[in-house]
Amino acid sequence: LYVGGDFTSAGGISGTNYVAQWNGSAWSALGTGVTYSVYAFAASGSDVYVGGTFTNAGGVEEADYIAKWNGSAWNALSTGINRVVNALAVSGSDLYVGGNFTTAGGAAASRVAKWNGTAWSALGTGVSGGAVYALAVVGSDVYVGGNFTSAGGAAGTSRVARWNGTAWSALESGLGDNTVFALFFGMAEPAPTPGRKGEAPAAYAVQAPETALFIGGDFATLGNGAPSGYFTYFTDPNILPVELVAFSGTASGRTAHLSWTTASETNNTGFVVERQTGDAWTDASALIAGQGKTTERTDYAYDVASLTAGRNTFRLRLTDTDATGHHSATVTIEIGTAGQTLVTALGNGSGSPRVRTEGTGAVRAEVFDVLGRSVATLYNGEVSGTVEEACAVLKRVPAHMSYNVTLLDASGHWATVFVGPDQATYLTRRRAITNFQHQVDWPEHAKATSAVERLAALEHWVLDRSRSLPEATAALLQPPLFQTSYRRGYGTLYSAVYQPINRSVELLWRDQRWQQSLLAPLAGERDIVFPTGQD
Secondary structure (H helix, E strand, O other), X not given: OEEEOOOOOEOOEOOOOOEEEEOOOOEEEOOOOEOOOEEEEEEEOOEEEEEEOOOXXXXXXOOOOEEEEOOOOEEOOOOOEOOOEEEEEEEOOEEXXXXXXXXXXXXXXXXXXEEOOOOEEEOOOOEEOOOEEEEEEEOOEEEEEEOOOEEOOEOOOOOEEEEOOOOEEEOOOOEOOOOEEEEEEEEOOOOOOOOOEOOEOOOOXXXXXXXXXXXXXXXXXXXXXXXXXXXEEEOOOOOOOEEEEEEEEEEEOOEEEEEEEXXXXXXXXXXXXXXXXXXEEEEOOOOEEEEEEEOOOEEEEEEEOOOOOEXXXXXXXXEEOOOOEEEOOOEEXXXXXXXXXXXXXXXXXXXXXXXXXXXXXXXXXXEEOOOOOEEEEEEEOOOOOOHHHHHHHHHHOOOOOOEEEEEEOOOOOEEEEEEOOOOOOEEEOOOOOOOOOOOOOOHHHHHHOOHHHHHHHHHHHHHOOOOOHHHHHHHOOOOOOOOOOHHHOOOOOOEEEEEHHHOEEEEEOOOOEEEXXXXXXXXXXXXXXXXXXXX
16 A cells, blocks of 8 residues: 655654555555655556655656656656646556646646656647646546646536547536546446535545446536536446456357457447458447346357458447447457467457467467557567577567566576566566565565465575475475465466476476477377365
């Protein structure tokens, strides 16, 4: 838990100047903190962004009103902001900043700006007549709230507005007076009961259980003059009726097997599979009924047969009960090739593409936007022969979550590489690693998975040259390296012994082993039964 405000001490720990971290049992400082008040936080991977009224963070002079803590040091975001920062929000690798500033990184940016990791940019002409106090991001849309009177000069954008990536627009008639302090996306059914003026102070945080933008603050009226009771909600037709968490496809002969999963659905009539033909999209299915409204996970599948050889691109058309339509990201499948490709894409511009191949043949993995245009190539049949080559690949391949990758080549060179979203690739000479990178940052998880104890055991077996390979292999199947907490999700699924010098790998379980050659792997299956009754 990260905490910011006007304090200069947390738990009596020195250096907790206006910002501190609570790990569940103790307070700790983030370096020497910042020089004045912190008003906003946002996290992206292992990086924590803070905004406020400070002009220095950990001795970094250019950390004006905004700074980044990377776990060990403070960093400036170019030359920072020229005035106070009130709100922060992260979407992918982009950081959105709101406040009362007029420049970001030395360039004009009126009260709201975006940092893409290397440079600042404005959101059109920004807002005017007041400051931004709240931000929320869904998909490619950025919602801002505050006491401003106009956003980009668009009508009806008083106190709250939407930026769609190219232009500002109103949320109905906006709000009538005072200030928006909080924005939150949630379910709008049952509808919230409005507060009554005089009964409670301004709502500085609103969360309620239909997909809508909830708005809280000290405003008493809506833009049409209706009383608000300090909070309201806005059902945005651009918000997807479902929470689509996976959409993928595989090929079998001339048939594409499509599957998708929703985590929740709101007023969802159903789905239509669409196939791209040139620049146009045509229906490849009739309406596939949705669940209407549910908060449970639902899995769907549909086959498109008699396809032509080559690249076939599909998407889903999601339909609300009011006949409003939306589209998912795309899935592209190669038909009639030796290899079979699976690409998974998540909705709302987020997600982590992955590729699975079956059989032989070159593989190329690409990311496509909702129009079917290629925007990135993630993999193009690459292999690495040395640790140095593999490190170079890891430095440029994006990672959707934190991973520790240990490399070993036939010449005996090794490295352990820390990768993760929105962080620089970090190369180490560690011979052993478990479930953390530089240090334990989640003590409860480390305890549950015996991460520290397993690291000590690995270091013992790696560094003790008097031990034989069979002895070290046997240790992999004993505690603490072998975990049996399957019921809690922490049990060992398999162990592996890689020997680059003879291009082999051996997969290990307590009751069986599976030897494979990396030069000529053999297809096969193994049935493994895990004892779920164990803790």
